[in-house]
Amino acid sequence: MSKEELVILDCWVSPFCMGVKIALAEKGLEYEAREEDLFGGKSDLLLNSNPIYMKVPVLLHQAKPLCESTIIVNYIDETWPSPPLLPPCSYGRAQARFWADFIDKKLFDAGCNIWRSKGEAPEEAKREVIEILKQLEEALREKAFFGGDTFEFVDIITVPVTSWFHAIEKFGNFKVEDECPKFSAWMKRCMQRETVAKVLPNPEKVYEFLIMFRKMQGIE
Amino acid sequence: MADELVLLDFWPSPFGMRVRIALAEKGIKHEYREEDLRNKSALLLQMNPVHKKIPVLIHNGKPVCESLIQVQYIDEVWHDQAPLLPSDPYQRAIARFWADFVDKKIYELGRKIWTTKGEEQEAGKKEFIECLKLLEGELGDKPYFGGENLGYVDVVLVPFYSWFLAYEKCGNFSIEAECPKLIAWAKRCLQKESVSKSLPDQEKVYGFVLQLKKIFGIE
Numbered sequence: 001m002s003k004e005e006l007v008i009l010d011c012w013v014s015p016f017c018m019g020v021k022i023a024l025a026e027k028g029l030e031y032e033a034r035e036e037d038l039f040g041g042k043s044d045l046l047l048n049s050n051p052i053y054m055k056v057p058v059l060l061h062q063a064k065p066l067c068e069s070t071i072i073v074n075y076i077d078e079t080w081p082s083p084p085l086l087p088p089c090s091y092g093r094a095q096a097r098f099w100a101d102f103i104d105k106k107l108f109d110a111g112c113n114i115w116r117s118k119g120e121a122p123e124e125a126k127r128e129v130i131e132i133l134k135q136l137e138e139a140l141r142e143k144a145f146f147g148g149d150t151f152e153f154v155d156i157i158t159v160p161v162t163s164w165f166h167a168i169e170k171f172g173n174f175k176v177e178d179e180c181p182k183f184s185a186w187m188k189r190c191m192q193r194e195t196v197a198k199v200l201p202n203p204e205k206v207y208e209f210l211i212m213f214r215k216m217q218g219i220e
Numbered sequence: 221m222a223d224e225l226v227l228l229d230f231w232p233s234p235f236g237m238r239v240r241i242a243l244a245e246k247g248i249k250h251e252y253r254e255e256d257l258r259n260k261s262a263l264l265l266q267m268n269p270v271h272k273k274i275p276v277l278i279h280n281g282k283p284v285c286e287s288l289i290q291v292q293y294i295d296e297v298w299h300d301q302a303p304l305l306p307s308d309p310y311q312r313a314i315a316r317f318w319a320d321f322v323d324k325k326i327y328e329l330g331r332k333i334w335t336t337k338g339e340e341q342e343a344g345k346k347e348f349i350e351c352l353k354l355l356e357g358e359l360g361d362k363p364y365f366g367g368e369n370l371g372y373v374d375v376v377l378v379p380f381y382s383w384f385l386a387y388e389k390c391g392n393f394s395i396e397a398e399c400p401k402l403i404a405w406a407k408r409c410l411q412k413e414s415v416s417k418s419l420p421d422q423e424k425v426y427g428f429v430l431q432l433k434k435i436f437g438i439e
Contacts, residue, residue, distance in 0.1 A: 052321065052354065066310075068316075071313050071317055071320065072313070074312075074313070074316065075309055075313040078312065079309045090293055090297050091279070091282060091284070091293075093293075094284045094289050094290075097289045097292070098284075098285055098286055098289055101288075101289065102270065135270060
């Protein structure tokens, strides 16, 4: 497949974009990543491809736009079935979708409540993040990955937000490893995969980005 | 072994209605159990420990939670009868996008309309109508979002029609005046038994909303 067929409208720091890139890499697909300037001015292509939300990521496959990261990852899995990212049985797929939905709805926003607050991060915000991670530890149990022995759908949706953890830990003054060692071990396991290591940004860079973003928003 | 299906539900829940419609479209026998949300059953808490919410679909003792996931699960397991999602991956992605849009917007905006007043309510009404107009745009000239037949987006959206009278009365506006195409679509859906038997009467939902307003002290 030629490179021109797949384009991702991207932002290096967006965990939602990272998920799509990891899925593409897992499938061995080549693509062009176009970095959007979300502060300077979104491209016409982005505004035309995603008129409802005007957000990244957008995946353009043969110029047809796809929006919303989890929907995009599902599409990638259905269009290029090998290797499969979702379990073969319907019940397993429902379970995977449930946890992906849980991550989508809860984890990123809970993390944001920590770095978005002025002054010291509220205890409640930290407790919420830890509670979510503990629930994920329950889902993980003794498995290497959420999918079992293989790195799959839920792992792909979850691992990107972990690139923000270093920043969240600094703003919140706590360590994920101390509170949720199992989850921390899963993170390290994922980072050993080339597809993840190549996509996730340097956590220190994410921290610098958030410092700058907080200044822009007037949060000191 | 015959399939055992139990649906833990609550009659005015639009999320529960989605599952009822999907099961009815496919002619799937199941047991319906009404939950008292002020006194949730041990079964509900056991089957959905993460969210503790209805609907919960229990298939041969195993729970499936979250209505969009349940409808997709039903569509996959009983794929031969009345398919809801298209077979083409791109069309599936489009259907999922609009279902997700409905989930992100319609419930919360509707809630804003019946729980607030003044400027906040006006803002809610405005955005609600804007969202319905976007959905009308997606419907186009098709009889259903699914094309010639009821599809995934129809099943996901039509339950909110049972709440429209409550929104209109609380918000003092007419949805039909702004979005006649969407109302025509909803009435078309209601001609199907799977929908008409799954949606409660609009007056009944309005009565329920008035009760809730009293309980929560909302004027």
